[in-house]
Amino acid sequence: MGQAGEKYEKNMECAKTMKEERDLVKKAKRGDADAFAGLYEQIYKDLYHFALYTLKNAQDAEDAVSETVMDAFSSIRKLRSDTAFSAWIFRILSNKCNQKIREYCLLREKTVPEQAWESTPSDPWGNETEEYIEVRKSFFELAEEERMIVGMHIFLGYKTREIAEILNMNENTVRSKESRAIQKMGNRLKDLR
């Protein structure tokens, strides 16, 4: 197949997916749970991983995603653009995680937070290489806010400007916070080596 043909195929593929997504959104807006699940299926791993990495707690992450799904389903009529489903649900989840983090901050004033990610008996992390464990540890040592910013970037694919918008921050602030976070993680990993 020639280049033009490939491009055409790709465009068609893309158009088809867009139409499918739009149809699913339309159906979901009318209360079709399967259609909603179809939309959710395309992004649920990202949702969960983002929540898990941001909140460091498997149960809280599960709750946050579950609440997000319920909120989204009951208010999907509020979604104005039929092609913006993932961006919209990411916002709801970001907002939820943001709220949870604030709760953590309030709690911490009274108690030292337990490292839920290290002590959960039902270990969601499974068996894996030392390297990933270290990477994750370095990520978890970031401050809540930093985790959220980096997580939004990695798991939800947000650009700096979008993160700034959602968190109601100055774009430069987001950039410098993220940069600091990366350096922190880098240093920590260097120390380990």
Place this chain on the structure above:
Amino acid sequence: MAKEDKNENLWLEDALYGKISESAEKIAVPDPLLPEQIAEKLKQRKKEKKMHMLQKATGIAAVFVLAAALGTAGYYGFRRNDSQKSGKQPEQLAAAEGESSTEYVPVREKKEYAGDLYHRADDYEEVYQAVKRTQSYDWDTGEWFVGAMSGVWNGALDTNKSDSIVGIPEDGSAAADGTENFSYSETNVQVEGIDESDIIKNDGNYLYIASDVEVRLIDIRSEEMKQAGEIHPDHETSGGSAQIGEMYIEEMYVDKDRLYLIVSWMDTTLEESENPESSFNAAYRMDSSAFIELMTYDIRDRAEPKLIGSVKQDGYYYTSRKAGDIIYLFSSEFLGNVEEKEPEELIPYVDGARVDAGCIYVPEKGNSEMILSSVDVRKPQKTIDQMVILNDSAEIYMGSEAIYFYHYEYQSGKGREFTQIAKFSYKDGIMDAVSAASVKGTVQDTFAVSESNGIFRILTTDWSAEEQTNQLYLFDEDMKITGSISDIARGESVYAARYIGDMAYFVTYRNTDPLFAVDLSDPENPVLLGSLEISGFSDYLHPYGENLLLGIGYETDPDTGRNEGIKLCMFDISEGADLKVIDTEVLKEPDYIPGADFYKCILADPKKNLIGFLTEDYDRSDSASYQVFQWDGEDFHEVLSQEIADPVSELWVRGAYAGDSFYIVTDFGITSYDMENGFAETGHLDF
């Protein structure tokens, strides 16, 4: 050096982000979050929402509290304050009607109490405190957050046309063109005489068809349909707002040469944070920038509709009604976390200003708002009155005399459930509290609620005991209970209801379909006249001329309860206690009839003798079928069965007629049929 840092950082970022992402991929998502399980959970929730089913209480729930007595105890004590009724109202209105220069002023002195359910806020701080009280416990679980945003669907039609609701004719330029004996279909509404907005309107000469972004005005006066004009609300300079975000057409009304369009706007740009550096505490508020707008168009020239007025109010569109020349707009808003907000920030804008505290009714606690305004369509740039109830989970019934807001409360420990009802008058567009009441059980069907001649009737199913019970209550004008019947159809729940004059008809179901008839002519003594049992169940009831009641629902196997198709049923209700079935028609192929849940999708017109609806066959997900039946006095006859390929939404298909032409309107176009010639297809117009 600095450059090296930057490169180092970029390298780090790439490497780290890759690693973090990879490390996450190994982590399995917990089972409850898997798409299949989520789908099941959502379906379950939908079902629960529809049935309002609660987990059955383990103990025996006592039959208790039939109606909360009014004028007695309550959170705030009950002090009816009739003397506070504003004496200025009639004068204001009279003046406004007389001279166009006089503006309506919202009535700032509403009654203090809606029974013991809501009380008028003295100031914004009081609203704030009521919201704050919800923040200390988990509102995310939605303990009584039932039915929010669910709209008003599946009700029963009142056939008590109120004389007080007659539109004042426009100045001569009516569009009817003087064609005598020319009839056309209108939106299937809940209460006769009170219009409801829809995505398709019909005035006999034109069809008005709304999509998400535009309205098409289709000339149907000749056999060849033509698009006469269109409306793009986003092209209007809507009030000069700096950055209008996404727009979405909700529904509309058409009355002679005016088109009233309800549009939702959502600002996609967020407000600048006042304090960007501490912004982690100023979370993005998703609900803060949505509002609805009632846009009034002059459509005398169908080719060039002109925007002549607009009114905005905060929130997401909930529903609307049009009684005579006044449109009532309902929107709702969820308030979320208020910790760092000023009391004033919780108050929605209506018509360019924050709603006055004296127009806000608060329960003991609540964190969502139902916003209501009234607009005189002859002055479409101002509201007449405004009101806010700090509870958006209420459903709405608007009768010819009052608006009833009802919602459910559960006492989780005891498994008890109530319906709380607040009554507000709306004469001439002025909303004011009347009273409130509470009854056992929950409303299963919007049509189970009705008002006639000042008497409010409500039919509920109580799920809290081992076996469901159903009960019917009647209330007088002050919401004092006058009579009731309890313990009807034990073990069954209400599926459909209809009040016709002083009679109530309703269907309950377990494995068979008993249709009950109750005589309500003596409000103190409602009498259960009789019942009739047939297989299957009706999910929607519609009066079909004198003494006939049409039931639309499903046929089921009496032994297994299995769905065996869609059923039409004509009941003879002429004998009161002696109900009869004249004919039933079972459609074996289709599985689902959306109109049974969404009454605006149904066309049932005894005068023209047409019964039209869409059906779906679950085995054929890419198509649906629009079917039209006629009734010959003894039997149903199918006169049209039209396959609709791939409708984007089954709820956006409507049947309509004008004169002898029948129309099926979908997302993609209109097809016309000649009713005088065996429903032969006569034309098609693609969008």
